[in-house]
Amino acid sequence: MNTYVVETRQLTKRYGEHAAVKNLSLNVERGEVFGFLGHNGAGKTTTIHMLTTLLKPTSGTALVCGKSVTEQSLEARRHIGYVPENVRLYDTMTARANLLFFARLSGVEYPDRRIDETLDFLECRDLAPRLVGSFSKGLRQRIGLAQAILHRPDVLFLDEPTSGLDPMGIKTLRDLIVRLNREFGTTIFMNTHLISEISRTCTSIGVLNQGELVFRDTIEKVTERYGSESSLEELYLSVTPVQAKGAA
Amino acid sequence: MRNLVQPVLTIAVKDIRDALKDRFIILMTAFLLLASLVALAVAAIALKVDVATYAEAKAGLIALGKDASTIPDPAFYPLKLLRGFVEHVEIIGAIIGILIGYRAAASERGRQTLALIVTRPISQWQFLAGKVLAGTAIISSGLILAFVIAGIAVIAISGIVLNPEDIGRLAIVMSAAGLYALAFFLLGFVTALWAKKLPNALLLAFTVWLSFVLIAPQIGDTLDPDNQVAGGVFKQLQIAKPQQVEILQSFSTYETIRNGIEVASPTKHFERLSFAVLGIKDTYAGQPLMPILAEKTSDMIWLLAIALALALLLFARRLDPNRLSKE
Amino acid sequence: MGNAAANAPIRLLVAQSLSTIARERTVALLALLFLVLVVVAAYLGWSATSTVNAIYLRSVDYMTAQGQTIPSNPVLDTSPLALLRNMATYVSLIGALAAIVVGHQLIASDRKAGTMPLLGTRPMRGIDLGTAKALALVIAIAALVAFAAFINTATFLVLPEFRLDGAGWTKLAAFYATSGLYLLVFGFLGMWFGAAAKSETVGLLIPVTVWLTLTFVLPQITSNINPVAALNPVSALADAPASAFFQVTGWALGPFSLAEAYRVISAQLLDFMPPTYVDRAAIPAAASLLIAAAGVGTIATRAVARMDMTKGDYDA
Numbered sequence: 021m022n023t024y025v026v027e028t029r030q031l032t033k034r035y036g037e038h039a040a041v042k043n044l045s046l047n048v049e050r051g052e053v054f055g056f057l058g059h060n061g062a063g064k065t066t067t068i069h070m071l072t073t074l075l076k077p078t079s080g081t082a083l084v085c086g087k088s089v090t091e092q093s094l095e096a097r098r099h100i101g102y103v104p105e106n107v108r109l110y111d112t113m114t115a116r117a118n119l120l121f122f123a124r125l126s127g128v129e130y131p132d133r134r135i136d137e138t139l140d141f142l143e144c145r146d147l148a149p150r151l152v153g154s155f156s157k158g159l160r161q162r163i164g165l166a167q168a169i170l171h172r173p174d175v176l177f178l179d180e181p182t183s184g185l186d187p188m189g190i191k192t193l194r195d196l197i198v199r200l201n202r203e204f205g206t207t208i209f210m211n212t213h214l215i216s217e218i219s220r221t222c223t224s225i226g227v228l229n230q231g232e233l234v235f236r237d238t239i240e241k242v243t244e245r246y247g248s249e250s251s252l253e254e255l256y257l258s259v260t261p262v263q264a265k266g267a268a
Numbered sequence: 269m270r271n272l273v274q275p276v277l278t279i280a281v282k283d284i285r286d287a288l289k290d291r292f293i294i295l296m297t298a299f300l301l302l303a304s305l306v307a308l309a310v311a312a313i314a315l316k317v318d319v320a321t322y323a324e325a326k327a328g329l330i331a332l333g334k335d336a337s338t339i340p341d342p343a344f345y346p347l348k349l350l351r352g353f354v355e356h357v358e359i360i361g362a363i364i365g366i367l368i369g370y371r372a373a374a375s376e377r378g379r380q381t382l383a384l385i386v387t388r389p390i391s392q393w394q395f396l397a398g399k400v401l402a403g404t405a406i407i408s409s410g411l412i413l414a415f416v417i418a419g420i421a422v423i424a425i426s427g428i429v430l431n432p433e434d435i436g437r438l439a440i441v442m443s444a445a446g447l448y449a450l451a452f453f454l455l456g457f458v459t460a461l462w463a464k465k466l467p468n469a470l471l472l473a474f475t476v477w478l479s480f481v482l483i484a485p486q487i488g489d490t491l492d493p494d495n496q497v498a499g500g501v502f503k504q505l506q507i508a509k510p511q512q513v514e515i516l517q518s519f520s521t522y523e524t525i526r527n528g529i530e531v532a533s534p535t536k537h538f539e540r541l542s543f544a545v546l547g548i549k550d551t552y553a554g555q556p557l558m559p560i561l562a563e564k565t566s567d568m569i570w571l572l573a574i575a576l577a578l579a580l581l582l583f584a585r586r587l588d589p590n591r592l593s594k595e
Numbered sequence: 596m597g598n599a600a601a602n603a604p605i606r607l608l609v610a611q612s613l614s615t616i617a618r619e620r621t622v623a624l625l626a627l628l629f630l631v632l633v634v635v636a637a638y639l640g641w642s643a644t645s646t647v648n649a650i651y652l653r654s655v656d657y658m659t660a661q662g663q664t665i666p667s668n669p670v671l672d673t674s675p676l677a678l679l680r681n682m683a684t685y686v687s688l689i690g691a692l693a694a695i696v697v698g699h700q701l702i703a704s705d706r707k708a709g710t711m712p713l714l715g716t717r718p719m720r721g722i723d724l725g726t727a728k729a730l731a732l733v734i735a736i737a738a739l740v741a742f743a744a745f746i747n748t749a750t751f752l753v754l755p756e757f758r759l760d761g762a763g764w765t766k767l768a769a770f771y772a773t774s775g776l777y778l779l780v781f782g783f784l785g786m787w788f789g790a791a792a793k794s795e796t797v798g799l800l801i802p803v804t805v806w807l808t809l810t811f812v813l814p815q816i817t818s819n820i821n822p823v824a825a826l827n828p829v830s831a832l833a834d835a836p837a838s839a840f841f842q843v844t845g846w847a848l849g850p851f852s853l854a855e856a857y858r859v860i861s862a863q864l865l866d867f868m869p870p871t872y873v874d875r876a877a878i879p880a881a882a883s884l885l886i887a888a889a890g891v892g893t894i895a896t897r898a899v900a901r902m903d904m905t906k907g908d909y910d911a
Binding site: 292295296299306310311313314316317318328351352355356358359360363367370374445464467468470471472474478479482483485486487491492501502503505506507511512514515516518519522531539 | 620621624625628634635639642643646647649651653654657658663664669681684688689692699705771795797799800803804807808811812815816820821822823826827828836838840841894909
């Protein structure tokens with residue numbers, strides 16, 4: 021049986037002459053917490069947009085849980101949850117009303133019960149009756165995460181999940197991601213440009229540079245080979261030379 | 269003095285450059301010009317039809333051996349062709365005013381640059397004056413362009429060169445149009461500066477526009493008993509003008525209310541002034557300019573007062589720092 | 596069963612969209628203004644008719660004293676339905692603008708909420724979203740028209756001097772159906788550009804420009820040559836000058852002159868058609884409206900279905 025939750029072959033997205041993602045061939049196994057690392061503009065968000073069926077690839081294929089994101093997009097969507105960077109919800113509705121709407125759209129059978137379970141899991145049931153518009157970024161991120169896991173997806177895509185959060189918010193979110201992976205077996209596909217996040221949360225890593233995959237391995241092997249977090253940083257800079265020069 | 273004026277000019281010049289890059293303002297101005305040209309072309313064709321009908325009727329009478337002087341000669345005043353143009357200025361000119369005013373505030377709020385400007389060592393009035401100056405300059409250039417094109421079109425259509433007095437009449441109407449559009453500029457600017465949510469400001473300004481430009485004159489026009497019966501009630505009853513006045517005297521309260529609704533609209537003041545100065549309204553056609561201006565002073569004062577009141581409102585209120593951001 | 600399941604997201608989206616726009620203050624403001632004007636329209640009709648009647652009675656005194664023959668009372672020559680003739684103007688002015696805003700907000704509320712990526716990753720098709728928004732618009736417009744119809748019906752019931760017979764009520768119902776169809780054209784325009792435009796302001800201004808063109812510019816060529824005549828339901832239907840030019844433009848542009856098409860149908864249904872009016876359009880007015888509503892509706896639905904779901908929110 022195919023254990024890959026995400027499989028891409030020669031996946032490419034072009035905007036005119038510019039290729040945002042070039043010939044990306046990448047597999048992510050069931051149960052992994054995959055960290056997708058790269059500079060700003062490296063093509064990480066474009067990749068997530070293609071994998072979540074929001075954007076049509078120019079060429080190549082992408083399967084999520086064995087379903088093509090182009091030909092079987094509806095089927096693929098049943099298996100995915102997505103939390104965009106700076107997730108936003110309907111501000112004039114309560115957290116529960118927002119979750120109820122998205123649970124029903126995802127075809128959840130007993131939405132009220134599922135919402136309670138999810139909010140309990142995320143330790144934020146008290147937020148349910150409050151208007152989302154009144155939430156801080158951290159709380160909004162938590163309800164954003166709730167909407168993405170209501171239907172218990174096989175794979176959860178997170179785009180820069182800790183962006184703009186304070187240190188406490190980052191820690192809470194990191195813990196939730198790890199628990200989600202352990203308790204529900206949800207595969208996590210996470211975009212980030214923070215090396216510290218990768219080393220503390222992920223089980224495997226891929227590095228994207230100017231639209232091309234330049235590195236892919238498990239964290240275990242990377243740590244074996246390179247040791248500490250600062251060495252991981254050196255590895256990252258060595259595989260993304262152009263941007264690093266520009267930054268210097 | 270230089271220190272007072274310099275920031276105003278700097279803001280005005282920057283704002284004019286910004287506005288010229290705004291495709292929608294250019295597009296709406298082009299739309300006004302196009303609509304005006306359509307109006308002029310249509311007026312010209314309608315005029316030709318009138319002339320042809322007159323010639324035909326005259327020839328018919330002569331062929332029958334009757335006196336052709338019994339049918340009135342269609343008096344021709346080239347400026348009368350501008351009726352449709354003036355009406356487009358009333359409607360679209362006001363919208364352009366609102367858009368320029370909205371853009372003047374939205375360009376700063378959308379980019380969140382207002383905070384950067386007001387934290388410089390300049391007073392609030394200098395910032396606002398710079399914006400109003402820019403708005404006035406943009407509106408004036410648009411109107412000058414529109415009136416010059418309209419003037420040329422009138423000459424081309426009628427084949428009659430406008431005399432200095434005609435040009436003077438055009439200039440008066442253009443100034444009134446400037447004042448009229450400025451009032452709507454201030455409306456757009458004030459709402460966009462103060463509204464909690466920017467696009468709501470545009471809708472609010474449009475609602476005011478709809479109420480004062482279209483609905484108030486519409487109610488006034490509809491309540492006019494003469495507009496209730498096709499061709500006019502008195503015409504249908506075949507009652508002569510002096511008796512009409514006598515009969516209508518018993519309806520003076522009704523007429524006062526009707527007129528009151530109409531004069532609530534700046535559009536009606538602009539229309540009354542323009543139609544009189546350009547001789548579009550038959551009673552003023554061919555009349556000398558000065559008595560017309562004397563009679564229409566109140567309309568000019570109204571236009572000025574509305575613009576001034578809005579300007580006072582703008583300068584009197586402090587900018588709210590909480591409204592500086594996009595949302 | 597399968598069909599019901601497939602329709603579930605559409606029903607859900609329709610309900611969510613309607614509850615969101617019901618909370619929009621701008622929508623409420625314009626809808627309220629429209630409904631106030633519906634009442635005003637009835638009052639104006641009544642007041643103007645009563646005044647004309649009073650003028651007639653005064654004139655009769657005068658004419659009797661002069662020994663003139665007394666013509667018939669023009670008020671008696673008009674149908675009670677003509678009392679509502681101003682409705683035609685208000686529907687084409689504020690009604691159309693309100694419809695544009697409703698159509699626009701149906702899309703803008705989701706785009707501005709930033710929830711497009713969340714909607715785009717749910718198991719439903721893009722066309723489901725388009726269909727749901729189109730249905731929500733139809734329901735919203737129907738509600739607006741139903742309110743207006745309710746107010747007007749009440750007006751007829753409280754004014755005993757204006758009695759309607761069976762045919763009159765049928766014509767009134769047909770007038771509301773036509774008004775709904777006309778408003779849908781503008782609602783769909785608002786929806787189309789609400790979805791297709793990158794900036795919210797442009798998304799609002801393009802439909803407003805189309806509305807200006809249809810209401811004030813095209814009728815200049817196809818009927819009354821004076822743009823402001825559009826404000827008066829009777830003078831808006833003055834015949835164009837008798838010239839070959841207007842014959843041709845009226846025939847060719849008439850089908851696109853939707854405001855005029857709507858006025859023509861309204862004048863026929865509410866019995867205020869000036870006897871001099873000649874409809875020169877190549878196709879019947881009702882066909883113009885139907886084609887426009889269906890055409891713009893299809894385009895708008897497709898525009899929503901094809902929206903970029905990765906970001907959604909407007910540029911500044």
